Amino acid sequence: MDLQAFFEPRTVAVIGASDKPGKIGHTVVANMLGAGFAGRLIPVNPKGGTIEGLPVTTSAGDLPKGLDLAVIAVPRDAVLPALRELVEIRAKSAIVITAGFKEVGKEGFLLERDMAALAAESGMALLGPNCLGMMNTGHGVNASFAAGQPSKGPIAFFSQSGALCVAILDWALGENIGFSKFVSLGNKAALDESRMLEYLGRDPNTKVILGYIENVEHGQEFLRQAAAVTRAKPVIMIKSGTTAAGAKAASSHTGAIAGSDAAYTAAFRQSGVIRVADVESLFNLAEAFSHQPLPRGPNLGIVTNSGGPGILAADACERSRLHMASLSPATIAKLQSFLPSFAALYNPVDIIGDSDPARYKQAIEAVLTDPMVHSLLVILTPVASVEVEATAQVIVDLSRRSDKPIFACFMGKKQVAPGRRILQEGGVPCYAFPEPAIRSIESMYVHALNRARPEPVYPEVVRDLERARAVIDRAVTRGLTEIVEFEAQEMLAAYDLPTPKTMLARGSDEAVAAAEAIGYPVVLKIASPQISHKSDVGGVKVGLADAAAVRAAFFDITTRAQRLRRDAYIAGCLVQEMAPKGSREVIIGFKRDEQFGPLLMFGLGGIYVEILKDIAFRLAPLSRADAFEIVREIRSYMLLKGVRGEQPVNFKAIEDIILTMSRLALDFPEVYEAEFNPVLVNHERAVVADVRMTLHLNGPETHSQE
Known part of the structure; x- marks a missing residue:
């Protein structure tokens, strides 16, 4: 328009x-x-x-x-x-x-x-x-x-x-x-x-x-x-x-x-x-953003006439995506040549409370010319000897000649007001406290990173849409609002998702035969289209090491499910290989947001998602970079990277499953939400151990993008 x-x-x-x-x-x-x-x-x-x-x-x-x-x-x-x-x-x-x-x-x-x-x-x-x-x-x-x-x-x-x-x-x-x-x-x-x-x-x-x-x-x-x-x-x-x-x-x-x-x-x-x-x-x-150039990197220099505010600024910097710049020996020598012997020469540079505009000018010039400094914060506290307006004009003049962003923090209100006006009119952002100044510099740095990012790459996903469509259509025809693992295995296969070896057993003899084909130990899970939360009915048994254990587990799972869920059709049990050795559990899912479409989530499984809510989100379609970032955004990322000698998990295997989930969400708007929980991952591979999908049968707005 x-x-x-x-x-x-x-x-x-x-x-x-x-x-x-x-x-x-x-x-x-x-x-x-x-x-x-x-x-x-x-x-x-x-x-x-x-x-x-x-x-x-x-x-x-x-x-x-x-x-x-x-x-x-x-x-x-x-x-x-x-x-x-x-x-x-x-x-x-x-x-x-x-x-x-x-x-x-x-x-x-x-x-x-x-x-x-x-x-x-x-x-x-x-x-x-x-x-x-x-x-x-x-x-x-x-x-x-x-x-x-x-x-x-x-x-x-x-x-x-x-x-x-x-x-x-x-x-x-x-x-x-x-x-x-x-x-x-x-x-x-x-x-x-x-x-x-x-x-x-x-x-x-x-x-x-x-x-x-x-x-x-x-x-x-x-x-x-x-x-x-x-x-x-x-x-x-x-x-x-x-x-x-x-x-x-x-x-x-x-x-x-x-x-x-x-x-x-x-x-x-x-x-x-x-x-x-x-x-x-x-x-x-x-x-x-209106008046200062973008920083070319994350390194921040600080010049202050008071130690305390300089430390506050350094603390705020460490909590951000910025870094305190390490000044070069040449810069330190230059500062040493004109600063008092008791001044702090290392970043933050404390030029002492009796500093006049000339000392501010020398210190700012010295720090600005250091190649490791990408942006500068100048802090002034209104001690009795400070010349507020003249110092402000020095900062403005230096800012106009610099290709690096300069910010000011004139702490206080009444005494520094004339200097703040000079800075504002000169295009130098001025703040009353260090923390908002650091946030502004950080935002400019993040924006510079965003502008430099390569165009997103949306990888192709191997899938059989006809096979997947048949699963959805069968569920819709039967009036189901959920597709649980028993029937969703076909959907996983259609999207070439890695799964543990799994076989459906309708009786205990079939269960034993399946277990021997897969290899002990195995897992048994209730197979019923009406039972999505298997643990609620005691529908999962793990670590079954022989035929006797499998027979007993099959009997226990099916009879318990029939007693607790009389409305449910019990097809038998899924027999599944055990988790890969050294596996950690993660959860990958999506829910369809009303405004934006599929909202994908990633987190560690178990208590980490239920108690700590340690989850990261992205909207479909996900690029390869999005998948990379979402996995590393959770607070417990280091548990996946490995601690105390543990090997890191196969991150690419997780990212591939996330990208496939993104594509599935876009392919089928009838799926309102879906969850792969858990996905079991070790240093070699990742497998989708359980899956559940909820259908929206009332013709939702589609967000599909081919």
């Missing part, structure tokens, strides 16, 4: 314009004039006359053909008729400020659906409803009812909450932060975050993209757009609705259905979006 007419209109109409100050229709007209709009602005009101000196058109149907942008601020029931008139004159875009649609109930939902359909049929770009409007400072457009005109800047911001837009705009005006674009998405009937990313990613006036979202309408499209944009520009977002209370509030606020927070975390990680928890962090990062 081409949004040029939307963001750079030459003709703008305000439908519902008013001559009464305080009315939304009047504020929009006044804001357009105040922004310096150079095109034609047309107020529309049935009463006619003039508004702000502009002649009024009495009907939307009388507007010029091919109108670029209409701003609609009329009562709810008049919105759809106004849109129909705009379609008749072939209007290219519209903003519906009016509220009272899907956020209030069924009637509003139906009206909004009709609006979206009308816009789609006519090709009209539609923003809203229930939104604040839109601004483009570079084109003199303020098609909103917000108070205040933002200045020009390299930051674009979009938000699902109009009220948050108002608050952020007011805060930005107070902090003198400029914007390129400022967009209130509202209910997202047509234009959503994906369309904004697509446009802003190409916008030459936008250097940094910020967003606040409560939900994502089209998850896979969002992933595609975000992944493409973050290769060129940082995208920084707040996602609300991360708790049960937040999700409920999000639903009542905009009619959104908040998705799983794990899915959003995975989506942001895989697409390169930087996620922050609060508005302050959002704009801290925006300023950093």
Whole structure:
């Protein structure tokens, strides 16, 4: 969708314009004039006359053909008729400020659906409803009812909450932060975050993209757009609705259905979006990315006039993905030549509390020129002798000449305020404490890593789709909502997944024969399409070393299952080879997220997943790099790598199973969730020892990607 007419209109109409100050229709007209709009602005009101000196058109149907942008601020029931008139004159875009649609109930939902359909049929770009409007400072457009005109800047911001837009705009005006674009998405009937990313990613006036979202309408499209944009520009977002209370509030606020927070975390990680928890962090990062170059590596240098804050910064650095730079002997010798004998010459460099601007300048230059330093944090505490403003100007001057990012931490508030203003105006991000400064530097480093990553590789998976489809179709025909191990073995075979040698035995004699064919010791498991949790009925026996043990186990398992689950069809027992020697248990599964599709999970099996919840997530499709990372992301990764002389597991074997699970999830949208638990892995191989799949038989939205 081409949004040029939307963001750079030459003709703008305000439908519902008013001559009464305080009315939304009047504020929009006044804001357009105040922004310096150079095109034609047309107020529309049935009463006619003039508004702000502009002649009024009495009907939307009388507007010029091919109108670029209409701003609609009329009562709810008049919105759809106004849109129909705009379609008749072939209007290219519209903003519906009016509220009272899907956020209030069924009637509003139906009206909004009709609006979206009308816009789609006519090709009209539609923003809203229930939104604040839109601004483009570079084109003199303020098609909103917000108070205040933002200045020009390299930051674009979009938000699902109009009220948050108002608050952020007011805060930005107070902090003198400029914007390129400022967009209130509202209910997202047509234009959503994906369309904004697509446009802003190409916008030459936008250097940094910020967003606040409560939900994502089209998850896979969002992933595609975000992944493409973050290769060129940082995208920084707040996602609300991360708790049960937040999700409920999000639903009542905009009619959104908040998705799983794990899915959003995975989506942001895989697409390169930087996620922050609060508005302050959002704009801290925006300023950093707007004015400073990206670090070329993780090594941080620190110059401070106080030891304590330097140690705090070093501690924060060690907790991040950054490293404290090891200064070269040449740099240390240079520092030693002008610093007092009791100064700390090693990183962090403590130049002592009586440091003047000249000493700061020498120390910063020395550390910056060290080839092992990729970024620099300058800390100042307002001791009595410090010259705050002069030191700030030194930092600004050095920053303008440096190709390495420089950040400042001027601790305190009142005494350092003049210096912080100088730094902000000079493009040097300044923080009150070391920790947020470290977080900003880390985010810039991670973004630099993301930009340098190779294009993702999605490996082919060997599979027999016809064979797998037959398993699904049989289950659907019989009305089953679960496919358990007894019947899922065929699905595993169709995807060429490694499994222990397994045979179905319908009687004890068959069980003994199977055990002898497989080789002792063996495992026996109940085989029933109705019993998915075998341990609940004592349906698993392990370590069976001879025929007598197998016969006894078969009898015990089947009789117990028949007694406890009288509704279940007992087909017999699966006889299975024991786990590979030295195996560790892992779990691989997925659940279909409403917004993003299959959300894959990986973790250690047993108590680690049940008690510790040590799980990592990714969204399908997974690339080879995604599979590599998800295995190494869990806290207990070192247990797989091997401790106290243990051999590491075969990581590639695990990754191959994860990639196959990803492909299976995309191939069959009828499978709502699936679990390989446990997957047994040692240093040689991995095998899927048990499998369970849950079906969604009511025609779920498919996210399949061939």
